Amino acid sequence: MTGTSEGGEADGTALARLLAARGSALKGYAYLLCGDAALAEDLVQEALVRALGSRRARSVEHLESYVRKVILNLVMDGTRRRTRWLRIRPLFVMPTEPTEDEGSTSAVRLTVRDALLGLSPRQRACVVLRYYEDRSVAGIAEELGCGEGTVKRHLHDARRTLADMLRELDTTAEKVGHGV
Incomplete structure (x- = not known):
């Protein structure tokens, strides 16, 4: 199996086209969900990797919605894990304030x-x-x-x-x- 979409386009090429055309929108979506720019980039990358390995999003048209769904699931799963961790973590560590890039x-x-x-x-x-x-x-x-x-x-x-x-x-x- 060569990993092509329905239109004959290689999955990696479809993902590259999606990233070029909609990468900033995907990162913005992830940022709104998680509130951290670095984590948003990681979420987009993880979603793209999962989309590459999946056979669910076979057409380019459905690829973006699939990637967005994966991002949402990653955020929700990460929040659940973090919540569990915070329950058992010692509470003597004060959270740090987010840094602000003034420019x-x-x-x-x-x-x-x-x-x-x-x-x-x-x-x-x-x-x-x-x-x-x-x-x-x-x-x-x-x-x-x-x-x-x-x-x-x-x-x-x-x-x-x-x-x-x-x-x-x-x-x-x-x-x-x-x-x-």
Whole structure:
């Protein structure tokens, strides 16, 4: 077996074309889900490797959606593992603050990123799929393997949490700006 897609294109070539055309969009999607640029690059690479070894995504048209699904699953699985680890890890280690590259990021991006990171992984996945991927509630439910009511609940809770966080951050920035 030579590893060709339905159109006769080699799988590696299809992945290379996908990466050239949509690589930054895939990295942006992964970044929104995980909140870390280096981890987002790793997630995209891992998803591409898995897509290369899979026979599910045989056509170029379905390759991007397959890679996005793999990225989502990797984030969700990684979050589950990390949550288990945090339960047994000694709590004497203080988490480090994320570093800020002043030349390439804006205050708004950092504020939104911090607000997204304040959500639970399921809420963050629902928000990214709904507002970044423009998916329907039914599509999100299918993607995450849960009911539509659960997705609606996650979106409702996430919107409320984001509104509170962004309002709080805006109030803090306003006080700092006025020298209070």
